[in-house]
Amino acid sequence: MLKSICAYISDHQSTINHITAANEGGAIGLAAGHYLASGQIPVVYMQNSGIGNAVNPLMSLTDTEVYNIPIILLIGWRGEPGIKDEPQHVKQGKVTIPLLDAMGIANTILSRDEEVFEKQLDEALVYLKEKNESFAFVVQKDTFDDYKMQTSTNLQFEMSREDAIKKIASHLTYRDIVVSTTGMISRELFEYREQVGQDHNQDFLTVGAMGHASQIALGIAMQKKGRRIYCFDGDGALLMHMGSLAIIGAAHPQNYVHIVFNNGAHDSVGGQPTVALNIDITNIALSCGYSLVLSVDDEKSLQEALVTISKVIGPILLEVKVRRGARKDLGRPTTTPIQNKETLMKFLNCD
Numbered sequence: 001m002l003k004s005i006c007a008y009i010s011d012h013q014s015t016i017n018h019i020t021a022a023n024e025g026g027a028i029g030l031a032a033g034h035y036l037a038s039g040q041i042p043v044v045y046m047q048n049s050g051i052g053n054a055v056n057p058l059m060s061l062t063d064t065e066v067y068n069i070p071i072i073l074l075i076g077w078r079g080e081p082g083i084k085d086e087p088q089h090v091k092q093g094k095v096t097i098p099l100l101d102a103m104g105i106a107n108t109i110l111s112r113d114e115e116v117f118e119k120q121l122d123e124a125l126v127y128l129k130e131k132n133e134s135f136a137f138v139v140q141k142d143t144f145d146d147y148k149m150q151t152s153t154n155l156q157f158e159m160s161r162e163d164a165i166k167k168i169a170s171h172l173t174y175r176d177i178v179v180s181t182t183g184m185i186s187r188e189l190f191e192y193r194e195q196v197g198q199d200h201n202q203d204f205l206t207v208g209a210m211g212h213a214s215q216i217a218l219g220i221a222m223q224k225k226g227r228r229i230y231c232f233d234g235d236g237a238l239l240m241h242m243g244s245l246a247i248i249g250a251a252h253p254q255n256y257v258h259i260v261f262n263n264g265a266h267d268s269v270g271g272q273p274t275v276a277l278n279i280d281i282t283n284i285a286l287s288c289g290y291s292l293v294l295s296v297d298d299e300k301s302l303q304e305a306l307v308t309i310s311k312v313i314g315p316i317l318l319e320v321k322v323r324r325g326a327r328k329d330l331g332r333p334t335t336t337p338i339q340n341k342e343t344l345m346k347f348l349n350c351d
Contacts, residue, residue, distance in 0.1 A: 001047065001076025001077060001078060001139050001140075001141060001143075002045055002046075002047065002074065002076045002139060002144075002269075003269060004144045004145060004146055004147040005045070005074070005144050005147070006045065006269075006272050007147050007148060007149035007271075007272075008147045009045075010149055010151065010272065010273075011149060011150050011151050020266075020272050020273060020274065022239045022240055022242070023050070023053045023211065023239075023240045023241070024044070024046045024050035024051070024052075024053040024054040025053040025054050025056060025057050027044045027046065027054070028044060028054050028057040028058055028061065028062060028071065029057055029061070030042075030044075031043075031044050031062075031069075031071050032057070032061055032062055032067070032069050032071075035069050035070070035071070036069075041070050041071070041072060041125075041128055041129075042071055042072070043071070043072045043073075043074060044071055044072070044073055044074070045073075045074035045075075045076075046073070046074075046075055046076070047075070047076045047078055047269070048075050048076060048077055048078055048079070048089075048092050048093065048096045048138075049078060049088075049089065049092050049208065049210070050075075051075065051092075051096070051099060051100075053240075055103070058103060058105070058134065059103060062134060063103075063104070064104070064131070064132070064133050068132045068133070069132065069134075070128040070129070070131070070132045070133060070134060070135075071134045071135075072124065072128065072134070072135055072136075072137070073105070073107075073134055073135065073136035073137065074110075074136075074137050074139060075096065075100075075136055075137070075138050075139060076139050077093060077096055077109075077138050077139055077140050077141070078092060078093055079091070079092050079093020079094065079096075080093050080096075080140060080141070081093060081094055083141065086207065086332070087207065087336065087337055088182075088207040088208035088337070089208075096138060097138060100136050100138075104133075105133075105134050105135070105136050106124075106127060106133065106134075106135050106136070107135065107136035107137070107138055108120055108124075108136075108137060108138070109137075109138050109139075109140060110137040110138065110139050110140070110143055112140070112142075112143050120137070124137070149271065155264065155277065155321075155323075156323060157263075157297050157298075157321045157322050157323050158297065158298040158299060159297075159298065159299055159302070159320070159322050159323065160322060160323050160325070160326075161184065161185070161188065161261050161263060161267075161322040161323070161326070162188045162191075162192075162326065162327070162330075163299075163322075164261060164302060164320050164322050165185065165188045165189055165192060165232065165261070166192050167299065167302055167303070167306075168230075168232075168259060168302070168306065168320075169189060169192050169193075170196075171306045171310075172202075172230065173228070174202070175202075175227055175228070176202065176227065176228045176229075176230060177202050177203075177204070177217075177220060177224070177227055177228070177229045177230065177344075177347075177348070178202060178203045178204070178229075178230045178231075178232055179203075179204045179206060179213050179214075179216050179217035179220065179229065179230070179231050179232070180203060180204070180205055180206060180213065180231075180232040181206055181210070181211075181213040181231075181232060181233050181234050181237045182206050182207055182208055182209065182210045182213070182237065182268070183210075183234060183237075183267065183268035183269075184234075184267050184268050184326045184330070185232050185233075185234055185261060186205040186206060186207065186232075186333065187326075187330055187331065187332055187333065188326070188330065189203060189205065189232060190203070190205060190331070190332075190333045190334075191330065191331055194331075199343075200333075200335060200340065200343065201343040201344060201346065201347040202344070202347055203340075203344070204216065204217075204220075204340065204341075204344050205333055205337075205340055207333070207337055210236075210237050210240060211237045211238075211240030211241040211244075212241065212244075213231055213232070213233055213237060214231045214233055214237075214238070214241075214244045214245075214248060214258060215241075215244050215247070216231075217229050217230070217231035217256065217258075218231075218244075218247065218248055218251060218253060218256065220348070221253040221255050221256045222251065222253060224255075224348055225253075225254070225255055226255075227255060227348070228255045228256075228257065229253070229255055229256055229257070230257045230258075230259060231256070231257070231258045231259065232259055232261065233258060233259065233260045233261070234260070234261055234262075234267075235260060235261070235262040235263065235264060235265075235274050235276030235277075235281075236265070236266045236267075236274045236276070238260050238276070238281070239274055239275070239276060242284070245284060245285055245288040245290075245317075246288045246289070248288070248289075248290070248315050249285070249288035249289025249290050249315060250288075250289055251315075252289060252291075252315060253314055253315055254291075254313040254314050254315075255313075255314055256314040256315040256316070257309060257314055257315075257316045257318065258285070258290070258315060258316065258317045258318070259317075259318045259320060260281060260317065260318070260319045260320065261320050261322055262276050262277060262281065262319050262320065262321050262322065263321070263322050263323060263324045264276050264277035264278075264324070265324045267324055267325065267326065271324060271325075277321070281295070281317070281319050282294065282295050282317060282319055285317040289315070290314075290315045290316060290317045291312065291313060291314055291315055291316060292308075292309070292312050292314075292316045292317075293316070293317045293318075293319075294308065294309075294316075294317070294318045294319070295318075295319040295320075295321070296318070296319070296320055296321070297320075297321035297322075302320060305318055
């Protein structure tokens with residue numbers, strides 16, 4: 001919904017005034033700090049799935065009954081009622097406007113007519129300045145013209161993410177479980193199983209709840225100690241709730257393998273950059289209590305790492321640096337989330 005405007009902002013704003021936060025709650029905190037320091041009204045943009053992460057600071061920090069800090073919210077309306085969308089977006093789409101209303105956040109659907117929108121914006125700014133309260137623009141599909149990011153940099157690592165997923169998935173045994181994060185990773189894993197004629201019963205495809213796949217995998221690993229559990233994670237998802245690394249390390253599940261596909265971008269929603277290629281993910285994991293950490297960026301070192309992992313007890317973290325992007329004809333899972341859940345639970349209980 002916001003891919004084009006995200007790209008436009010990235011190309012036309014400095015990093016002093018434009019920050020891609022780790023998650024939406026952090027974005028509200030950044031915006032509050034900006035207002036406190038400058039007195040200028042900030043803008044926070046997100047998909048409506050991100051409202052959940054933002055509820056706490058919106059209610060306990062910026063709300064009129066707390067610090068009364070004005071923010072313009074730009075919210076992509078995934079799952080808008082009456083428009084076909086993925087199952088993880090349907091409920092969020094239904095409750096987007098009622099949730100904003102329940103939080104006392106004034107809102108309107110952003111008009112596709114530029115003149116009408118200018119009037120909406122003028123009225124919103126008057127409201128923001130008079131009341132110091134947040135105002136939300138809800139953005140429908142195809143509201144913005146297409147715009148491709150001009151300043152994007154893509155480090156040309158040897159492997160694509162899909163090739164790396166194929167390599168790792170082919171290395172797993174028939175008893176291993178995979179919990180894959182939301183977005184392209186789950187789609188590419190599903191496609192691999194289809195291509196080689198395998199069932200999907202050993203995979204949990206996390207279609208929503210971005211950033212929480214590692215904890216789903218931990219919950220399974222703690223209960224199924226006779227199985228090896230692999231979490232296929234993304235760099236954006238890892239950064240979103242990085243405290244999860246500490247929980248995994250403290251729990252010290254010996255059957256846990258955390259694989260982070262790092263391309264330095266939010267690939268599924270327009271390729272906005274993350275900071276993941278600028279930090280040392282492996283040493284962070286090591287400090288959190290992981291038994292073994294490895295980082296690879298080519299097929300040969302990945303193959304060697306997979307052999308090493310098979311001989312070591314966890315928790316293990318393997319960072320796989322890959323190119324950005326996915327093939328244009330990449331499909332989506334053809335099973336429903338409930339079917340996925342039921343087949344996995346049946347598989348988990350056939351020890």
